[in-house]
Amino acid sequence: MFKRTYGILYEQNSYVFTDLFEELERYYSKGQVDLAEAMDNFFNTxxxxxxxxxxAQYSFDDKYLGCVGEHMKELSPFGDVPHKLSVQLKRSFVATRTFSQALGVASEVVNNMGKIPPSAECVRALTKMTGCPACQGLPDLKACSNYCINVMKGCLSYHTELDTEWNNFVDSMEKVTDRLMGPFNIEMVVEPINIKISEAIMNFQENGPEVSQRVFSGCGKPTLQHHRRRRDTTELKFESLQFSQTSAGFTG
Structure with a gap:
């Protein structure tokens, strides 16, 4: 979508978007990412x-661009899109990753519990319950329900100790699931992310002249470029027109 809408301007700066999506993937897989900081860095860049x-008619050095960045919060060139998108992404990614990790831990717990060997007392009780009738010539005689339950309780004593915590875990997972099916649904946040970013860009385009003048007031008037290509301005106007046409399709 970005390439179709912004053409060469996107191609020249595609790494800005690629870096953001790589940070989101890295958070989900490893968790070693501050999502709020990642979103701030993206919108600042x-x-x-x-x-x-x-x-484009002016020349900017790194020092001047640093000053430009310092004015971002007070100017809010993208409107409220960065804040809303950051909140939505953070809560959805955190909840989804937590849920995924919890499932992994639950699987490990179940596997480990299944590997606990029966105690000597359990083996003796099971042998007595299942073997004694056969020894007495009554192979089809089954143990009574209460006797069977008592034996199994003794054999599963370690599992019983986990019962309360496991039930609490299941209850918590159900609550997270409800959130993931509702307001924290990661698909509902990620799928329209390109539209949200384009909305932010459109806000900046509409407020561009005012934002620029306020930056010039705070950072000083930059120097004009001596050899500016006419194509820069033409491309910008063309891409702005393309964006307006595309955005109309989203909101229609």
Missing amino acids: LYQKMFTVLN
Whole structure:
């Protein structure tokens, strides 16, 4: 979508978007990512890139762009999209990853419990319950229910100790599942992420002149480029038109 909408401007800066999605994947697989910081870095970088495109007639060095970045919070060039998207992504990814990890731990617990060998007392009780009738010439005689239950309780004593905690775990997983099926549904957040980012870009395009003037007031007027390609401005206008047409399809 971004390539179709923004063309060469996206291709030249595609790494900004790629880095964001790689950070999201890295969080899900390893968890060693601050999601709020990742989103802040993405929008800050996007903000600086868009600022230079909207003001292509000027030349900006790293120091000036650093000043541009410092004004992002007060200017809110993308509107409230960054905040809303960050909140939605964080709660969905955290809940989904927690649920996935919990399933892994539960599987490990079940496997380990299945490997616990029976105690000597359990073996003797089972042997007595199942073998004594046969020894007495009554192979078809079954143990009474209460006797069988008492023997199994003794054999599963370790499992019984886990019962309360396991039930609490299952209850918690059910609550997380309800959230994941509702407001924390990761598919409902990730699927329209390109539309949300495009909405943020459109907000910046609409407020570009005002944002630029306020940045110039705070950071100083930048120097004009001596040899500016006319194509830059043409591409920007063309891509803005393309975006407007595309966005109309989303909101229609």
